[in-house]
Amino acid sequence: MTTEQLVSEIRKKKSFLCIGLDVDLNKIPEHLLQEDDPIFAFNKAIIDATHHLCVAYKPNTAFYEAYGIRGWQALQKTIAYLNENYPEIFTIADAKRGDIGNTSTMYAKAFFEDMAFDSVTIAPYMGKDSVEPFLAFKDKHTILLALTSNQGAFDFQTKKIDENELYKEVLKVSKTYKNAENLMYVVGATKAEYLAEIRDIIPESFLLVPGVGAQGGNLQDVCKYGMAKNVGLLINSSRGIIYASKNSDFAQAAALKAKEMQIDMAALL
Numbered sequence: 369m370t371t372e373q374l375v376s377e378i379r380k381k382k383s384f385l386c387i388g389l390d391v392d393l394n395k396i397p398e399h400l401l402q403e404d405d406p407i408f409a410f411n412k413a414i415i416d417a418t419h420h421l422c423v424a425y426k427p428n429t430a431f432y433e434a435y436g437i438r439g440w441q442a443l444q445k446t447i448a449y450l451n452e453n454y455p456e457i458f459t460i461a462d463a464k465r466g467d468i469g470n471t472s473t474m475y476a477k478a479f480f481e482d483m484a485f486d487s488v489t490i491a492p493y494m495g496k497d498s499v500e501p502f503l504a505f506k507d508k509h510t511i512l513l514a515l516t517s518n519q520g521a522f523d524f525q526t527k528k529i530d531e532n533e534l535y536k537e538v539l540k541v542s543k544t545y546k547n548a549e550n551l552m553y554v555v556g557a558t559k560a561e562y563l564a565e566i567r568d569i570i571p572e573s574f575l576l577v578p579g580v581g582a583q584g585g586n587l588q589d590v591c592k593y594g595m596a597k598n599v600g601l602l603i604n605s606s607r608g609i610i611y612a613s614k615n616s617d618f619a620q621a622a623a624l625k626a627k628e629m630q631i632d633m634a635a636l637l
């Protein structure tokens with residue numbers, strides 16, 4: 369999907385909501401555990417109930433890898449279901465990969481070709497030759513971790529090297545990479561006060577913003593400092609939406625939570 373198509377979908381739905389599909393078998397309704405593939409059954413119900421309220425879904429691969437081959441198959445079925453039934457939806461594999469060049473190419477093939485995700489999250493730590501193999505894929509997006517939502521972000525990301533904080537160095541240097549137009553960045557909602565300076569460096573780049581709800585981040589603050597002319601934001605909520613109820617009404621409860629966020633977003637556009 370191109371960035372222009374994503375922006376057009378945001379304007380049409382008046383939503384820049386990304387729903388995180390972080391499926392934990394201990395948290396889903398018990399009746400689904402009788403299904404052949406409980407993870408896919410849960411995702412399908414959530415997607416069918418919420419697709420008109422969001423513009424993106426973000427399965428975090430950890431929640432699938434934890435269940436071995438069955439988890440990976442559920443992830444494959446989920447992305448295939450999305451691509452077949454809701455091609456207008458932007459898909460994010462939250463996998464936080466990145467390695468030496470030839471290995472990064474294989475990761476890129478796994479997520480962009482085999483599973484046909486629109487984007488994948490990448491750790492920038494190994495530098496240019498670990499990121500550029502992902503950027504080589506046309507109309508696919510590489511979402512670089514810049515300033516993450518967790519407390520540990522202060523261990524390294526905000527430390528100064530020479531004059532700049534490390535996360536600013538990541539933003540500035542990555543802009544020089546080949547096919548840098550395919551870059552997006554992760555900035556945690558819990559770091560909203562950093563967004564004005566981030567926008568000085570990358571005025572139009574899309575930001576994937578996790579950390580609202582359960583982690584304490586706030587939608588209004590993120591928009592105040594982080595919204596760009598092209599909106600430029602995908603705000604993610606995972607647990608706050610998908611686990612709104614553990615009963616048979618779980619999908620409708622998720623839709624209600626998503627609707628609340630969509631209404632708040634529409635007011636900010």
Ligand SMILES: O=c1ccn([C@@H]2O[C@H](COP(=O)(O)O)[C@@H](O)[C@H]2O)c(=O)[nH]1
Nearest residue numbers: 428516517556578579582583605606607
């Ligand atoms: O800085 C980051 C990067 C990624 N995440 C991921 O986003 C979701 C957040 O889930 P919630 O339940 O809405 O808190 C999860 O997959 C994280 O691994 C992040 O939180 N922060």
